[in-house]
Amino acid sequence: MLAITPLYAAPIGLLFLALSVNVIRQRFAHKVSVGDGGETALIKAMRAQSNCAEYAPLTLLLIAMAELQGGPGWFIHMLAGLLLFGRLAHAYGFARTPQIIFLRKSGMYLTFSALLLASLSCLALAL
Template sequence: MLTITPIYAALIALPYVWLSINVIKCRRAEKVSVGDGDNKAVRKAMRTHSNCAEYAPFGLLLIAMVELQGAGGLLVNLLGLALLAGRLSHAYGFGRTPQIVILRQIGMLLTFAAIILAAIANLILAI
């Protein structure tokens, strides 16, 4: 049974919804109904949201599999914290104008670390 991963899924879902609302607000402000309307602000809001949508589910899936295979709570929490911190850091750094590049880079580093370490842990636990 999953007891830790759902916490991180919920914590990542909250900023995901905030990013979704940000896209809606940006579209309204810029009067763009569909797509990005070739508007830089709308495109940036959409890409900030999309980046979370592209990485968070895969990371959470890998972390859930680590937990289901019986990994200790410390490992699952470290993976979850890295993914959460990575997604928050990236969204904040990328979403700002001008970008805070170091936060964007730290965010991707933490996200990739969580995904890679979860993948390795899954391989080790499965073998």
């Protein structure tokens, strides 16, 4: 049974929802129904949402598998915390104008660390 991963999946889900609402807001503001209409703010909002959609689901799945395989609780918390803080830092840094490059980069480093460590832990626990 998963006891730890859902604690982190829920706020990441809420972050994705907020990023999605921002895309909708930008579509209304710029009257763009399909595509990006060449609107920089809409393109930025779409990429922030897409970036979250590209990294969060796979990493959460790997963390959940590590938890189900009996990974230590502290390690699952660490992996999920890296992902959560990485996604929050990236989204916040990316959304600002001008962007906060340090937060954007830090967010990606944290996310990549979670993805790498979760992948390796799944392999190690499976063997």
